[in-house]
Amino acid sequence: MLEGVSFDVAAGSALILRGPNGVGKTTLLRTLAELQPALAGTVEGAEDAAYASHADGIKAQLTVTENLAFWAEVHGAAVPDAVFASFDLDSLRDRMAGTLSAGQKRRLGLARLGVIGRKVLLLDEPTVSLDAFSVKLFADWLEAEHLGQGGLAVIATHIDLGLDAPEMDLTPYRAAPDAGGGSDEAFL
Amino acid sequence: MSIWEYANPKKFITTTTPIIPWIFGAAGLCIAVGLFWGFFLTPDDFRQGSTVKIIYLHVPAAMMAISAWLMMLVASLIWLIRRHHVSALAARAAAPVGMVFTLIGLWTGAVWGQPMWGTWWAWDPRLTSFLILFLFYLGYMALWEAVEDPDSAADLTSVLCMVGSVFALLSRYANHFWNQGLHQGSSIARVEAVTGADTQERVSNVFFYPLLVCIVGFVLLFVALVFLRTQTEIRVRRTRALVARARREAGHA
Amino acid sequence: MKALLIRDLRLAVRAGGGFGLGLAFFLIVVVLVPFGVGPEREVLSRIAPGILWVAALLAALLSLDRIFALDFEDGALPLLATSPLPLEGIALAKALAHWITTGLPLAVVAPVLGILLNMEGPTYGWMLVTLLVGTPALSMIGTFGAALTVGLRRGGLLLSLLVLPLYVPTLIFGAEAVRRGAEGLDGVTPLLLQGGITAGCVALLPFATAAALRVNLR
Numbered sequence: 001m002l003e004g005v006s007f008d009v010a011a012g013s014a015l016i017l018r019g020p021n022g023v024g025k026t027t028l029l030r031t032l033a034e035l036q037p038a039l040a041g042t043v044e045g046a047e048d049a050a051y052a053s054h055a056d057g058i059k060a061q062l063t064v065t066e067n068l069a070f071w072a073e074v075h076g077a078a079v080p081d082a083v084f085a086s087f088d089l090d091s092l093r094d095r096m097a098g099t100l101s102a103g104q105k106r107r108l109g110l111a112r113l114g115v116i117g118r119k120v121l122l123l124d125e126p127t128v129s130l131d132a133f134s135v136k137l138f139a140d141w142l143e144a145e146h147l148g149q150g151g152l153a154v155i156a157t158h159i160d161l162g163l164d165a166p167e168m169d170l171t172p173y174r175a176a177p178d179a180g181g182g183s184d185e186a187f188l
Numbered sequence: 189m190s191i192w193e194y195a196n197p198k199k200f201i202t203t204t205t206p207i208i209p210w211i212f213g214a215a216g217l218c219i220a221v222g223l224f225w226g227f228f229l230t231p232d233d234f235r236q237g238s239t240v241k242i243i244y245l246h247v248p249a250a251m252m253a254i255s256a257w258l259m260m261l262v263a264s265l266i267w268l269i270r271r272h273h274v275s276a277l278a279a280r281a282a283a284p285v286g287m288v289f290t291l292i293g294l295w296t297g298a299v300w301g302q303p304m305w306g307t308w309w310a311w312d313p314r315l316t317s318f319l320i321l322f323l324f325y326l327g328y329m330a331l332w333e334a335v336e337d338p339d340s341a342a343d344l345t346s347v348l349c350m351v352g353s354v355f356a357l358l359s360r361y362a363n364h365f366w367n368q369g370l371h372q373g374s375s376i377a378r379v380e381a382v383t384g385a386d387t388q389e390r391v392s393n394v395f396f397y398p399l400l401v402c403i404v405g406f407v408l409l410f411v412a413l414v415f416l417r418t419q420t421e422i423r424v425r426r427t428r429a430l431v432a433r434a435r436r437e438a439g440h441a
Numbered sequence: 442m443k444a445l446l447i448r449d450l451r452l453a454v455r456a457g458g459g460f461g462l463g464l465a466f467f468l469i470v471v472v473l474v475p476f477g478v479g480p481e482r483e484v485l486s487r488i489a490p491g492i493l494w495v496a497a498l499l500a501a502l503l504s505l506d507r508i509f510a511l512d513f514e515d516g517a518l519p520l521l522a523t524s525p526l527p528l529e530g531i532a533l534a535k536a537l538a539h540w541i542t543t544g545l546p547l548a549v550v551a552p553v554l555g556i557l558l559n560m561e562g563p564t565y566g567w568m569l570v571t572l573l574v575g576t577p578a579l580s581m582i583g584t585f586g587a588a589l590t591v592g593l594r595r596g597g598l599l600l601s602l603l604v605l606p607l608y609v610p611t612l613i614f615g616a617e618a619v620r621r622g623a624e625g626l627d628g629v630t631p632l633l634l635q636g637g638i639t640a641g642c643v644a645l646l647p648f649a650t651a652a653a654l655r656v657n658l659r
Contacts, residue, residue: 035519036659051523055516061455062448073444074524116524186273187197187426188433323606327599331589334599343656344589348603351585351649355607358638362613365631 005173011119014142014153014163019170025156026053028170029122032154050118054128056109060098064089064108067097072115079115086141087111088134102129110138114145121146121153127161139163195272197422204415211412218405226398242300244399248406250293253321256286256410260328261353264346274418276342277425279349280332281417285410287325294318313363320359324352338425442526442534449538452511463500463543464550470496471554482559489558490568490619497547497572498579498608504543505583506600508535509591509654518591522658528651533643536577536584536650544576567622571632575615578639582607585646588653610638 005028009015017025031038033051058067065079072079084090087107092100097108106129113121121142127135139161142153155161194200226244263279266272297315298308309315331348335341453460474492475485512518521531551572552565560568586604590596614635622628 033523035523049523051519053516055514055519057512057515057517057520059448059452059515059517061452066448066451070444070448071520071524074521074526076525112520187422187429320606320609323602327603327606330599330602334590334593334596337659340592340656340659344653347649347652347656348589351646352607355610358610359606359613362610362634365634366613366617 005170007168009152009154011150011152012147014147014155014165016161016163016165016167017154017156017170018158018167023170024173025170026124029053029124029154029156033122048118049120049122050113050116051122051124052109052113052126053124054106054109056106056112058097058105058109058112061096063094063096064100065093067108068111068115071112075116075118077115077117082145083111083114086114086137086145088137103131103134106130107134107137110141114141119151121151121155123153123155123157125157126155127157127159135159135161192270192272195270195274197274197426200274201419201422204419208412208415208419211408211415215405215408215412218401218408220405222398222400222402222405225401226395230394230398239300239303240395242296243395244402246293246296246300247399248403249289249296250318251403252406252410253286253290253293253318255407256282256289257321257324257349257353257356259414260286260349264349267342268346273342273425274422276346277421278414278418279345280342281421282410282414283325283329283332285413285417287322287329289406289410290318290322290325294322311367313360313367316363316367317356317360320363321356324356328352338428442530445521445526445531445534446538449535450541453538453542460542460546463503464546466503467496467500467547467550468554470499471557474558486559486561489555489560490564490623491616492558493551493555493568494571494575494612494616494619497544497551497576498605498612500547501539501543501576501579501583502601502604504539505587505604506590506597508539508584508587510587510596513591513657518654519658522654528654529647532584532588532647532650532654536581536643536647539584540577540580544572544580548572548576561623563625564619564623567619567628571615571618571635574632574636574639575611578611578635578642579608581639581642581646582611585650585653588650588657591654592657611635614638 007015017028019025027036029051030036033049035051057071062070068079068083084093087110089104089107089111092104092108097105100108106127110126113123127138130138142161143163146153155163155165194203223244227241230241232238232240260279260282263275263282267276267279294315297318301310301315302308328345328348331345332341335344471492474488474496478484478488509518512521522528548569551568552560555565555568583604586600586607589603590600593599614631618628618631618635620628621631
């Protein structure tokens with residue numbers, strides 16, 4: 001339900017999206033990932049984008065390694081060994097994902113981003129249920145391994161990741177009431 | 189002036205509202221005349237006696253049961269290709285009408301079959317095909333009801349309608365393969381014999397003309413019902429849209 | 442696609458109930474039938490192909506709603522949709538995984554259960570062959586139905602209503618081929634027709650399935 005949003009994110013940098021609940025951060029990210037069609041306008045370059053939210057498709061009956069290997073193979077990549085260290089999963093490699101704690105599972109979900117080799121990350125509240133240490137871990141990985149390698153990221157979050165990135169408040173772009181409603185328009 | 193202008197919901201309603209009563213009237217007139225003509229002014233069949241006269245309900249209903257599905261298929265394709273909402277809603281509106289025609293066809297068939305074949309129900313291929321068609325209608329309508337977002341529902345039912353059409357056709361031929369059936373020489377075959385060749389004996393025209401009037405009546409009835417039900421669907425959507433807008437405005441203020 | 446197939450098979454094995462549940466259901470239906478129709482050997486041996494086919498169909502139906510629902514709930518489906526895999530390929534891999542976990546074991550076990558129903562000599566071979574040829578179509582059609590109902594809260598019952606009418610041609614040709622084969626008639630024609638249906642389903646339904654998935658992921 002946003003209108004007139006426009007931004008540039010250069011390679012190697014990130015953009016933080018802010019705004020109260022329900023303003024349309026998730027909608028914007030999903031639209032950028034081409035998971036849902038834009039009501040107006042077009043999206044380009046989505047084939048190199050990866051979308052991630054709290055539902056990260058981790059299977060409880062697979063081990064940590066198997067989960068990561070699956071997503072790597074789907075994207076035609078291999079699992080780099082460094083990923084386990086970056087997300088502090090080294091000691092958990094052969095544990096079933098179902099036995100992990102919520103925070104560990106979340107780290108596994110984020111580690112998926114490290115094996116799929118996408119340049120553009122669209123992150124929706126990536127740090128939910130992470131402790132301060134893990135948040136730092138993730139921010140470090142993002143800065144060193146992703147942005148440092150020429151990737152870029154658009155992140156919707158409520159907490160401070162400690163990244164050196166511009167922030168954008170979406171509140172002013174909230175669409176006028178009549179602009180919403182999608183397909184119902186035809187009947188008014 | 190293109191035909192697609194009528195795909196505008198408002199235009200559809202303003203165009204159809206004045207003609208719906210006329211179509212209903214014409215349908216009622218045709219069916220009344222056809223049935224009266226058929227029931228009282230035609231002789232009994234020399235083999236089937238007066239039971240043959242149920243043909244005036246059975247054949248038109250059966251024809252419309254299939255035609256309704258074809259109309260839904262065309263409307264679904266128009267929706268998928270051109271995204272006209274009226275088209276999707278017309279397909280939705282036609283489904284219950286087609287289902288009722290299918291039921292009438294099945295019911296009159298059973299009533300006709302009882303004295304003719306000595307049984308209410310036989311697993312005759314044409315009967316079976318209609319039963320399966322009935323199930324397709326049920327599934328199609330259930331899917332419309334189950335999906336909340338109207339556009340998604342229209343997309344999903346359109347895909348189902350296309351796939352269902354193929355499988356309905358397959359089922360028909362599979363049924364013929366499975367059981368050769370009792371229907372030969374009865375309803376449709378008779379009509380085909382009548383319409384097909386001028387060399388047929390003249391006497392069959394006696395049955396044919398009232399049947400034709402009944403068929404025209406059923407077609408008009410179908411058109412009128414679909415127009416009316418499509419109008420209802422459009423108004424439901426319009427009400428939803430207005431309520432949503434009112435809520436948005438209230439929330440914004 | 443291979444990765445997805447292997448993952449789904451692994452999940453089916455580890456989650457339990459993937460292989461076992463469908464087979465147990467199949468067994469129970471076959472055991473219940475004689476209680477319903479009486480133990481006469483002639484009657485049972487005559488209706489055995491039909492019973493086995495209908496039971497296989499119901500057993501295949503049992504696990505359909507899990508094809509996409511689990512991946513939809515934990516968010517794997519949208520992630521797969523944005524991965525380089527085409528959705529059509531995902532549909533095909535899912536159907537194949539479903540067939541390997543249900544259709545294939547059912548086909549292998551059906552002749553064994555035929556003993557319970559007093560099935561006769563040549564029928565065993567026909568039963569195995571028709572099930573092998575026909576069950577892939579059941580899985581593919583079922584995958585399409587599962588894609589239609591994936592976002593719905595109570596999709597299970599609706600799924601049966603949508604899918605069962607679509608199963609009619611496969612069932613007719615399958616049971617017909619067994620019956621004709623058992624009576625020493627020409628069972629090859631219905632078998633070939635059934636093979637045609639399976640080939641058509643595998644070739645075309647992935648596209649319809651992918652279209653339905655795209656709508657449901659919006």
